[in-house]
Amino acid sequence: MTAEAIPFPTARPDGYEWFDEEPTFDPAIHLDLRLPSDKTYLVDLGYSREEIATKSTPIAASGAYRVLSDEGAAVLLASARRLREHHTTCDRIDTMVRGGVYRSKFLRDLCLDPSLTELMCDIFEADVAPHTMPVHLGHLNFEPDIVDKAVDKWHHDTLPCxxxxxVSDPTSIDGGEFEYFHGTKLEMAALSSEGHGPPRDRVVAPDLPGPGWAVALHGDMVVHRAAPLNELGERITMVNGYVSTDTTLDEQARSIDLIGVDDHETLFTEWARHAAWRAAGRLEHLITSLEFNPDRDVVAAQLNEAIADVQQAVKDMYPPENHSMAHYE
Ligand SMILES: [Fe+2]
Known part of the structure; x- marks a missing residue:
């Protein structure tokens, strides 16, 4: 399965214009897809078989692997630098760009490329598709303007994978490593409640040797961060989100946290389409698999479960006033 779960919107939200004079994405020129040499599984981090069974993938994280050719990395760096003027901020991340796929066709076509999706399916050992909410495609993080402020604090993601x-050259930066905690979210929450970060001997920092190299991550299940820089310098990363195409699995989302982050015109419509897609898949599954049963409670519960993501989305679109973005710091 390498298709998009739902089609990328044909219209763009107000205020987003395509870049002119940007090279056209060509996978034959711009990609250099390789498999990682190693992977860590959720079970290695301490998650139980029961917890893992309903998740998008049994993978926790991969070692480094190459995605972009030198040509592709050069074009992406140029487009990311252009996108930077549209940066925003949130509780967790000092400088980021969301919705860049509505401005850069190169970024959009890279993030949706079928051969890249196929590689991600191989790595995750699961059928995944580019995230149904384009705010989660081609997310860009930039260095903060203050040294020793984490580029992104310890957290788990608002999306599954x-x-x-x-994007920038990691060999030219001092600090700013991508790091993850070799443990569960529950363990991290306990450490955090006592005012501790993860013990250094349980922090993994995969070696990313150059621009265009990536680490795959089960972002909802693995606590991670971008470490502070030791000296200021350009540091740009791109995060591309994926969902499981199997809508019977857990949603693994915290879209409520995006209300204080994303442009509302973009967010609510994307979120509604995503929830509708989840429910459509679950209802379709119900139509074909529901068995005769005299117990109305059992039948009604299954019907309710099929539309649970829609009900949750409608509720979460109106968060309590004191709601803030979750992280571990
Ligand atoms: Fe993250």
């Missing part, structure tokens, strides 16, 4: 890719 992604890859984190170096």
């Amino acid at each position: 992604d890859f984190v890719m170096m």
